[in-house]
Amino acid sequence: MKESTSDRKYRPHPRRGGGKPFNRPDKSTGQPASRAIWRDRDSHGDGPVILYGWHTVTMAIANPSRRFRKLMLTENAARRLAEESIEPRVTPEIVRPQEIDRLLSPDAVHQGLLAEADPLPSPAIETLAQEGMVLVLDQITDPHNVGAILRSAAAFAVKAIVTTARHSPEATGVLAKAASGALELVPMVTVQNLARALTALNERGFQTVGLDSQGSEDLGAVALREPLALVLGAEGKGLRQLTRETCSVVARLDMPGEIKSLNVSNAAVLALYVGASRLGLMKR
Secondary structure, three states: OOOHHHOOOOOOOOOOOOOOOOOOOOOOOOOOOHHHHHHHOOOOOOOEEEOOOOOHHHHHHOOOOEEEEEEEEHHHHHHHHOOOOOOOOOOEEEHHHHHHHHHOOOOOOOOOEEEEOOOOOOOOOHHHOOOEEEEEEEOOOOHHHHHHHHHHHHOOOOOOOEEEEEOOOOHHHHHHHHHHHHHHOOOEEOOOOHHHOOOOOOHOOOOOEEEOOOOOOEEOOOOOOOOEEEEEEEEEOEEEHHHHHHHHHEOOOOOOOOOOHHHHHHHHHHHHHHHHHHOOOOHH
């Protein structure tokens, strides 16, 4: 949903909610402190998660496990929350749209909402239910792709997404926006070593199926079973060698047209559809 015209013409409103301003200058950079944190962080840790956009923020508000630190709203966004009976769990700060603009990249569509929250906890591999499907991402670094994969995972009731602590984007900002609220629905399991994580899944009875253009057979021909872990590699590089060797099966997605490869987020949708259909999950 695009930002409303009235949000863009918003007039100054007294600051509400108390607390420190979001844009107090950072002494080390000279930039607003929030910008230094929200736009430049590139490592995983316990720092704040930035959520913006209507679906992203309202889904977070609806998630009792999500702990908010701050919430910025334009007057129009605050009015819409009230009209839809959505009660923020933290006192919001009412700001001009331009104040949110300054904290995000120029192409970010925030729709008048921006939140700073704690990261959601990362479950352990051992706690995953031995049913349905999980997705495993092998060094997929583009946040737009990972966000789109998350959204598809939520649509197919995926139990969790397993990804590495390094060489993967943080669950914040662009990724969260692309996921459109799916961060609140699909647990993200962060591991240090993907091969060990796949071994643990194998030992817990998961069928680990790697997707690769050089796979031995088409995914549609593989005898799939629950619990199923579909393993996706980065575009260009594909699955790493050790990842391939640890999967119980390596399959391909055969395409009838001239182009034989798909964007990884599109490949994820197709693989999830094949998996859900073969496992009978579409009827549940």
